[in-house]
Amino acid sequence: MTPEAFNDWMDAMGFETREEAAAALRLSVESIKHYRSGRRGDGKPVVYPLTLALACTALFHRLPPWTVRR
Incomplete structure (x- = not known):
């Protein structure tokens, strides 16, 4: 993921604030x-975990959390 991709995702989701995205992803x-800018507080590049990209994809497609199906 890149800052551009993350910001595109926020736009696609209709999130106007960082607070909305944070609530949806259960992040601070x-x-x-940091994800929006691509930089951490110390100025180093952000590492985008695969779990973040997968969570963004799941939210975009309105997938519910995985549950055990029996």
Whole structure:
């Protein structure tokens, strides 16, 4: 994932604030700030975990959390 992809996802989801994205992803507003800019607080590049990209995809497609099906 890149900052551009993350910001595109926020736009596609209709999120206007970092708080909205943070609530949807269950992350801190500070984390969303870093993902949007591509930089951590210390200026180093952000590492985008695969779990973040997968969570963004699942939310975009309105998939519910996985549950055991029997």
